[in-house]
């Protein structure tokens with residue numbers, strides 16, 4: 128994840144953290160667990176000195192380096208359907224091509240598959256598929272879906288019981304280390320500290336101009352907390368550096384940072400729902416900042432944990448319960464009415480011009496229902512919404528011309544609204560016709 | 563009462579199948595004041611609890627091949643399977659207005675999110691996402707599931723305005739035990755004499771079970787078995803196949819017919835698994851919810867929607883069916899864009915291929931119209947199986 132402009136201390140810090148983590152994973156000296164971003168149990172893995180390898184992040188890295196396309200085709204050739212999630216296929220294709228980590232060294236086979244089944248059905252199949260290849264211990268943590276908007280005690284108890292009777296014993300067995308709950312408490316304390324700074328950072332986008340972009344920039348800012356660093360001093364340090372940099376930007380009255388420097392003028396403020404496209408990430412971002420559009424809030428920056436909406440923090444006083452609440456609360460584990468409420472509140476509280484949905488072909492968890500969500504948010508906010516369609520790491524599904532057109536008409540629509548002085552919902556720009 | 567002919571029975575089922583207004587269910591509801599209907603989607607809900615509440619469980623399986631989806635495309639992107647879009651169309655056009663509540667089982671993220679769409683769009687209706695455990699230990703997943711069943715019971719009690727007693731639950735469990743027994747008898751009968759019970763007829767019979775009260779459905783199955791046995795039908799030189807992957811969005815009836823016409827007797831399948839999800843009789847005494855819970859954990863069918871903790875057992879349900887039915891091949895037929903079926907498929911295919919069992923794969927949508935390619939594919943498959951067994 129590099130940027131063209133001179134790197135700031137936080138960026139350098141993050142780069143260094145990622146490099147060290149890949150070096151650790153590929154060193155062959157530590158036990159490695161593969162696990163997923165949403166509902167990842169990083170603090171718990173750290174209690175057993177197990178390194179955390181996240182296949183989604185590998186797929187993203189491969190997407191940004193334009194390698195995922197071939198990997199996906201490779202997986203399709205070996206019998207995987209064109210219709211399914213491309214993260215899975217990029218991962219399987221990566222394996223078929225020697226499983227080379229972004230640091231150029233071969234990825235060791237995992238010692239454990241920790242299947243955190245949180246917010247996405249595909250996760251379950253993905254790790255069943257990986258298990259076929261690696262034949263290593265696999266442990267499942269089933270996180271029930273918070274279908275009524277809030278988790279129940281039954282759900283919480285079920286997760287805690289699985290942690291106690293399935294996950295922890297497996298981690299002990301794989302690592303040979305006995306579980307120490309005080310060690311977990313210590314990591315959770317550190318998580319909460321970093322999370323405080325993270326929420327502060329997210330909320331700065333309420334300022335005008337926003338000193339940060341919470342989607343394209345946001346994916347970098349969320350990196351440490353969503354991946355292998357939650358619970359570490361490194362993460363605390365990263366968010367401290369980031370906070371200082373943002374404070375400085377605020378003092379200087381600067382807008383969001385882009386790969387080509389500071390955004391000169393903030394013309395549009397958007398809330399975005401859905402993950403970004405990774406294969407054309409830079410081009411995609413450029414379509415926004417060239418037009419003066421900044422993303423002030425996004426649901427993708429909640430995919431590895433929601434910290435702002437209802438104030439969740441990891442809690443060292445209730446370690447396992449708080450891991451359960453964390454898992455239950457990730458964005459894609461929340462029901463549609465809650466997601467609508469979050470997005471609508473974002474539009475209002477961050478004084479955005481409207482909601483843009485980037486609907487991802489791969490991802491039913493995010494995408495199924497987004498057209499209804501869009502209309503609901505429009506109704507609640509009176510602001511226009513727009514809908515574009517791309518994919519995560521399959522370059523075949525990113526049509527730059529199409530996306531650019533949609534965005535341009537959306538910006539025009541916002542201009543028209545402003546000129547008319549009205550704020551009623553306009554006809555959304557959709558491309559949802561079944562071919 | 564005069565015995566019914568196969569044709570009469572099949573015509574009756576066909577009428578139920580084609581009726582997207584669910585007239586029979588409406589009539590059932592109107593027959594007595596205060597009656598309620600609870601819709602459910604694939605793959606499994608414990609219908610026993612709905613039945614014990616005095617309500618009619620109504621299986622909703624999308625709009626089928628003939629329904630023109632008018633509104634649904636404004637709700638779903640082109641890369642999402644068809645069943646949610648036709649189901650929402652049914653709801654928007656008022657065809658489900660008489661349904662008092664909906665249960666959306668935990669089968670995939672599309673059905674899961676449909677819960678939310680219902681919550682947003684039909685606020686006055688009872689809606690429940692019915693979660694089942696992916697941990698199958700009694701003291702972990704079992705405890706969670708028993709609670710979920712308890713919550714469902716309490717919800718339905720509130721909706722019914724009365725308590726559901728254990729005795730009522732046990733009676734309903736017995737009713738469904740009997741229904742499953744008749745369902746299994748029909749499946750066994752078809753497997754033993756597939757020329758007497760063509761797949762499309764069995765399909766229609768099972769579809770009738772989505773709408774009729776279980777007692778009526780059991781009687782219908784019994785009548786069919788008697789009628790089919792009395793009829794003389796020619797034995798064809800067909801091969802025997804199991805169809806799998808069609809546990810949610812249903813294939814068009816023409817697809818089932820085409821496969822059989824092309825020379826494949828379908829001797830087992832996973833259409834409407836709810837009819838036979840529980841593999842053993844559920845005890846009818848003791849704590850009914852605990853019994854339903856144990857049945858789910860330890861004696862239920864396998865689909866892509868369920869986690870298989872033991873890799874060695876992956877695919878064993880299908881392999882067991884192939885053996886039990888003496889099948890010579892497998893047709894993997896999955897709905898387009900169906901993540902569960904399509905992600906599971908390579909793992910099951912591998913196991914089938916390792917055993918040298920011939921197979922083909924195909925994709926469909928509930929409204930697929932073109933049957934010529936299916937006929938050709940299935941015909942070639944049947945020929946190759948015959949060659950295979952001759953060699």
Ligand code: SF4
Nearest residue numbers: 212247249490491492
């Ligand atoms: S379906 Fe969505 S949430 Fe699930 S693995 Fe794919 S991209 Fe991630």
Ligand code: SF4
Nearest residue numbers: 643670672810811900
């Ligand atoms: S057809 Fe497949 S993807 Fe579609 S709703 Fe059913 S299980 Fe889900």
